[in-house]
Amino acid sequence: MGITGMIYMVTMVFSLLVSILSSSTVGFDYFQFTQQYQLAVCHFNPTPCKDPPDKLFTVHGLWPSNKIGGDPEYCKIRNPRKRAKKLEPQLVIIWPNVPDRTNHTGFWSRQWKKHGACGYPTIQNENDYFETVIKMYITEKQNVSRILSNAKIEPDGKSRALVDIENAIRNGTNNKLPKLKCQKKTRVTELVEITLCSDKNRAHFIDCPNPFLPGSPYLCPNNSIRY
Structure with missing residues (x-):
């Protein structure tokens, strides 16, 4: 191959890479909609929560994610349009900054910049x-x-079986498997987060990929999960 052919090939490969990297179809292939149980969040937070938590699961975040490889973070912000103030009364209820309720807006902004901006073009x-x-x-x-x-299944502090929690979530998500996060302190394992997963267009629920593996401190046991 002559020098002209080499230059042409390199140019074509470079153009192809630029096209792939700039494509809106590259970067993530599903969404994680993660909700956190406020009592457990405060129990395991390194510093005490500033206000009493509620016995509720509230939003932690909506995260564009990949089945293989790392999840995208801090992506380029396209079509900039700021969060409407009229949304904030609802967000305070469903998406509070549980450890520090004096700084909801900072929490929301971090979630948008770190995760939400990577959801383009669905978001x-x-x-x-x-x-x-x-x-x-x-x-x-x-x-x-x-x-x-x-x-x-109510938040009454009883011990639950993993299969009962999973089946309850399956009943609300077209029989798709959620991702559960637990943590343990003083021999008590608590349910901390539940994630629902959907395809990259948010059109259908899917089984959550990448569950916590054996040995992870966040793996939920088969029994005796407090909620």
Whole structure:
């Protein structure tokens, strides 16, 4: 191959890489909608929560994620449109900064910049990100507390079997497997987070990929999970 051919090949490869990297289809392949149980969050937080927690699962974040490899973070912000102030009363209820309720806006901004901006084009801008989460939690009834309650699993501090929690969530998500996070302190294992997963277009629930593996401090045991 002559020098001209080499230059042509290098140029074509470079152009292909630029095209792939700039494509809106590259970067993530599903969404994690993660909700955290406030009592457990405060129990395991390094510093005490500034206000008493509620016995509720509230939003931790909506995170574009990959089945293989790292999840995208701090992506380029496209179509900038700020979060509408009118959304904040609902966000305070469903998406509070549990450890520090004096700084909800800082928490929301971090979630948008670190995760939400990577959801383009499914998520168009900052306002769309928060409107989408409100819709998921309220209109689409992806409120984990409600899903568990519908299965007669209430936050009464009882020990639960893993299969009962998973089946309750499956009943609310077209029989798709959630991702559960537990933590242990003084021989008591508590349910801390539940994640619902959907495809990259948010059109369908999917089985959550990448569960916590044996040996992880966040793996939920088969029995004796306090909620």
